Amino acid sequence: MFQLYKKREFSALVGDTFNFFKLEGKNYFKNYFIINGGLLLLLVVLIYFFSNIFIKGTFEGLRNGNQNSLANEIYGNIGLFIGFGIAMIFLIMLISIINYSFPVGYLKLIEEKKERNFENLFKYFKSKLVRIIGFYFLSLIILLPLLAIVVALTFLSIFILIGIPLIFLLLPTLTSFIALTYFHYVTEEIGYFEAIKKAVLMLKSKYWPIIGSTFIVQMIVQITLGIFTLIPYFIGIITVFSNPESLQQNPDNAISFVMILLLVIVIISIIFNYTLQNIVLINQGVIFYSCKEEMENVSINNNIDLIGTDEA
Template identity: 40%
Template sequence: MLIIIISMLNFAYPVLYLHFISKNPEANFTIKDITTALTKNTGRLLVFILGLVFIIFPLLMLLFTLLFLMIFIIIGLPLLLIAMPAVLAWINLSFYDYLTEKTGFFRAFKNGFLLLKQQFWTIVGTTFVMLMLIQIVQGIITMVPYFIGIIYFFSSGQTNMSDPESEGLATMGIFAAVIMILAVLLSYFFNNLVLINQGLIYYSLREENESTSLISNIDLIGADNE
């Protein structure tokens, strides 16, 4: 549970960072301000985690199980490729609304759904491309030390004949640990990139909605004068 909370705090950092930028375009804030905001929102983050795990995830498991079963009738595959980035965008947009607007859990997911529906194909397409690029880059980075380890394993086995098997296994164990740590660090880094991408979408949609609302209010003022 502690790892989940730490991970959620890590994910909340870029959300609050963009929130501070939106409130202070000149970046007139410090890391301490963001850390303080993280501390104050720990309780809300815990509520979001629990709601996500016990309410949202079970529903999503049913949805994706159905889509996986539909793969056998072909139509399930394109639906699955659409649903995955759509669900990710929905959760992230809801997370932004929940954390920055201080809305309730269910209200945040309702607002996130409305934002997603507002420009569905654009958001899904952007999120899909972002995920594909991240998977490619992360795969290339993690495979480099893997291949280096394999090459070293075979070369050391040929050059050192005293106990090549034990030394080779020890070396492979070290490389496996390095790859695992690297994969975890890259996962945190790229997840933050996804969150920043989703944050840009969130604030652009909000700006669009607020501009539309402002224009509507101006039109109403003109109508009242009549």
């Protein structure tokens, strides 16, 4: 079983993130797709039908030289356009909530030494549903405006050069701050502002190892995502250059091929983005439990508590 409570420095925070998937990866992703796979598939279907409106309108415009074809296509299917749009927004929010909550629940079951299966995960999410929803509503009202100001000020500071290094620190810092706040708020029975306070204390306690490991894991994820996204792109390029005569003779097929290729890239990007984000979130979980061990000596206290029970 993966050891949660362990004092880790930078290299261990990165290494144990991937060690987790060596030990738990198969079971982790099996349960992840049981819970979130259907929603991701539904999102892909909605994106296909939603994008089909744009593809059809753009294709007609390019073929007929009518710049209003896309607008006409949207207005002609305005009911479907709005319906698909609302459904996609709701579905993306739901998938994002599950995506963010799944690693929290999975690691909590490891902490409680419970079997990591669908039933136990479902029970945990059900017991924490109010806190999960509460976190997102409170964050929209309280945290999002403050973070928007911080991001804006950071980008404005680029003009005085100091903002350039701050940009590289901003994303991993915000990622860790939000994730650690979420871990505190969901796993512990504390208030929202208390969770924020504890997250800040954790960040301050080991800022550079935390931010460094978060940055490295995010870079690995983005490079991997880029590779998976480029695969269909290169397949398309090879197809075009291997048979350029047929595409030149039938430009309609060429336009249709490009549109479909772009749609495939978008769909692959979305699916792999949600899936690979689990690596970043597990990394934040490793950071959370490592910092708790540093600050509270949880494993030592647990061993002391077990001394009397072993003799009984």
